[in-house]
Amino acid sequence: MMSGMDFTPNEMMTIAASRALKSSDVCFVGIGAPSAACNVARLTHAPDITLIYESGTIGTAPDVLPLSIGDSELCETAVTTVSVPEMFRYWLQGGRITIGFLGAAQLDRFGNINTTVIGDYARPKTRLPGGGGAPEIATSAQEIYITMAQSKRSMVETIDFFTSFGHGDGGDHRQRLGIGTKGPTLLITDLAVWRPDPVTKEFTVVSLHPGVTRDQVQETCGWRVRFAETLEQTPAPTELELTTLRDLQTRTKAAHGAAKQGAA
Amino acid sequence: MAQFMPLRQAVAENLKDGDTAAFEGFTHLIPTAAAHEAIRQGFKDLTLVRMTPDLIYDQMVGMGMARKIVFSYVGNPGVGLLRRARDAIENGWPNPIEVEEHSHAGMANAYEAGAAGLPCAIFRGYRGAGLAEVNPNIRFIECPFTNERLAAVPSIRPDVTFIHAQKADSKGNVLVEGIIGIQKEAVLSARRAVVTVEEVVDNFDDLHPNLTVLPAWTVGAICVVPGGSHPSYAHGYYRRDNAAYIEWDGIAADRDRFLRWMQTNVIEASPENFAARVEHLRLA
Numbered sequence: 300m301m302s303g304m305d306f307t308p309n310e311m312m313t314i315a316a317s318r319a320l321k322s323s324d325v326c327f328v329g330i331g332a333p334s335a336a337c338n339v340a341r342l343t344h345a346p347d348i349t350l351i352y353e354s355g356t357i358g359t360a361p362d363v364l365p366l367s368i369g370d371s372e373l374c375e376t377a378v379t380t381v382s383v384p385e386m387f388r389y390w391l392q393g394g395r396i397t398i399g400f401l402g403a404a405q406l407d408r409f410g411n412i413n414t415t416v417i418g419d420y421a422r423p424k425t426r427l428p429g430g431g432g433a434p435e436i437a438t439s440a441q442e443i444y445i446t447m448a449q450s451k452r453s454m455v456e457t458i459d460f461f462t463s464f465g466h467g468d469g470g471d472h473r474q475r476l477g478i479g480t481k482g483p484t485l486l487i488t489d490l491a492v493w494r495p496d497p498v499t500k501e502f503t504v505v506s507l508h509p510g511v512t513r514d515q516v517q518e519t520c521g522w523r524v525r526f527a528e529t530l531e532q533t534p535a536p537t538e539l540e541l542t543t544l545r546d547l548q549t550r551t552k553a554a555h556g557a558a559k560q561g562a563a
Numbered sequence: 564m565a566q567f568m569p570l571r572q573a574v575a576e577n578l579k580d581g582d583t584a585a586f587e588g589f590t591h592l593i594p595t596a597a598a599h600e601a602i603r604q605g606f607k608d609l610t611l612v613r614m615t616p617d618l619i620y621d622q623m624v625g626m627g628m629a630r631k632i633v634f635s636y637v638g639n640p641g642v643g644l645l646r647r648a649r650d651a652i653e654n655g656w657p658n659p660i661e662v663e664e665h666s667h668a669g670m671a672n673a674y675e676a677g678a679a680g681l682p683c684a685i686f687r688g689y690r691g692a693g694l695a696e697v698n699p700n701i702r703f704i705e706c707p708f709t710n711e712r713l714a715a716v717p718s719i720r721p722d723v724t725f726i727h728a729q730k731a732d733s734k735g736n737v738l739v740e741g742i743i744g745i746q747k748e749a750v751l752s753a754r755r756a757v758v759t760v761e762e763v764v765d766n767f768d769d770l771h772p773n774l775t776v777l778p779a780w781t782v783g784a785i786c787v788v789p790g791g792s793h794p795s796y797a798h799g800y801y802r803r804d805n806a807a808y809i810e811w812d813g814i815a816a817d818r819d820r821f822l823r824w825m826q827t828n829v830i831e832a833s834p835e836n837f838a839a840r841v842e843h844l845r846l847a
Contacts, residue, residue: 353667354589354742366805367640369590371798374741382775383589383614383745384675387668392687415664420697426649428638431615434692435668464691477712478690555805 306536308489309448311508313339313544314536316400316446316487322347326398327391327436333446334364335544336487337400342543351390353432355381364551387432391439399440401433403447405458408501408522409472410445410465410483412437413458420460430462437463442481449488449519456522466500490516492533496525506531565735565758565779570791570834573757573784574600577723581630583610585721585753586619589744590640590803593795595619596788596837597725597759599829602626612721614670614745615640618794618811621647622829624660625821631661633719635670642808646815656818664694669701669716674745676718677752688714724753727792728777729799731760732767735779741798743775750777757784759791761800790837793844801844 358378
């Protein structure tokens with residue numbers, strides 16, 4: 300490895316996602332999203348990033364990753380905490396969020412997300428938690444970043460339910476619905492970095508993580524993957540990035556017992 | 564005007580079979596003690612409204628009290644799925660339930676419209692979202708000034724709302740602090756409101772003037788139940804019991820284990836048991 304350190308695909312994913320965030324960003328950390336990535340960014344290269352959770356906490360700086368979006372740590376470290384109606388009306392709908400950071404149970408090539416049901420809505424095979432804040436985050440945040448581990452079950456040709464709208468059928472579908480925000484502009488998986496094609500809006504692999512092959516990306520994706528003409532390699536995690544992430548996860552584990560890490 | 568009374572009496576006087584009831588608290592200040600009292604009293608055919616059903620509606624649905632649930636996120640936050648709610652939706656156990664699903668923005672706007680006395684809420688939402696196709700209560704209107712297409716949902720007007728709060732003063736004014744969520748809107752949109760509190764203090768004279776205070780005349784009943792939002796939390800009093808949320812996933816995964824847990828921890832328990840449940844979580 301370039302850094303001389305071993306790292307897991309999930310660590311690479313979280314760190315690659317953290318690099319996409321800037322100090323000037325106002326980031327809405329959605330349900331299921333890797334708040335790990337947002338907080339690694341805050342603890343490394345983006346110390347002034349504003350992190351917002353839908354519980355109304357604005358400018359939060361938790362020492363450990365919250366188990367829920369409403370943990371007290373978020374409120375105690377926030378610049379201010381507002382009501383949920385105010386959160387969604389003034390701050391999200393009002394256009395003050397630069398990045399909405401979403402996860403997905405199912406994703407298609409145009410960045411449409413399903414976290415609602417597997418199977419038919421009226422008679423679901425699996426009832427998932429649903430959208431929470433995501434339907435409006437997806438259309439009111441200035442742009443959307445998505446992060447998830449690759450698998451054929453989750454990256455599918457056709458999603459079972461449109462929980463939140465990405466680029467629809469591609470092309471100018473957002474504009475045709477009167478949606479003026481950019482929508483999904485970045486997808487970071489455990490294997491690669493993807494960006495939408497400027498015209499078709501189909502997610503295209505632009506960078507492979509260290510040691511990852513094109514075949515691996517295709518084998519873990521349910522649609523036929525498009526690769527950019529010049530494919531880059533994602534820089535391996537630096538020692539600072541890895542240490543920051545691992546320390547954060549260690550603190551989180553100590554705080555929550557057997558809690559899942561990075562869930563929101 | 565707020566009356567101080569035991570929780571048993573407040574639930575009996577304010578909840579009825581067939582009611583539309585909201586037990587609110589956005590992750591924080593979830594009124595668990597009130598929900599457990601409602602379970603003990605065995606109400607039926609309820610329409611249960613809550614943005615995030617959380618463990619309390621998993622329990623009420625699993626005990627067969629719900630005819631319908633109205634929600635925007637039916638998960639166990641940070642842990643996964645709500646298995647009793649899933650069982651009801653997927654398999655009709657213990658009874659089939661009707662589902663009215665919204666986004667958080669939709670529910671938050673609908674509560675606010677309810678508090679504002681409006682018939683519906685209007686906001687920029689549900690664009691391209693599948694929920695608009697499966698929920699007939701999500702509709703669209705045109706802005707009369709700009710022609711922009713906007714979402715409309717009916718306001719939420721519960722028959723009764725239950726919330727938990729930090730404290731009341733001796734007159735029955737109620738203070739909510741920390742993640743205030745939807746507490747104020749849920750009370751002001753309801754016909755009747757019951758509040759459980761951690762404690763009662765003489766007065767609020769020393770408080771900052773802009774805090775979230777519900778005047779006594781907006782609340783029907785106040786019940787002192789220390790620890791009453793466990794395993795949720797009360798900011799300034801005790802921490803969220805994250806281990807209990809994780810443990811719930813296993814309890815709720817099995818119908819018999821769920822029923823045994825409910826028998827021991829709810830049916831055979833009382834509001835007074837909550838104080839001991841938060842003892843190890845109390846802040847110094």
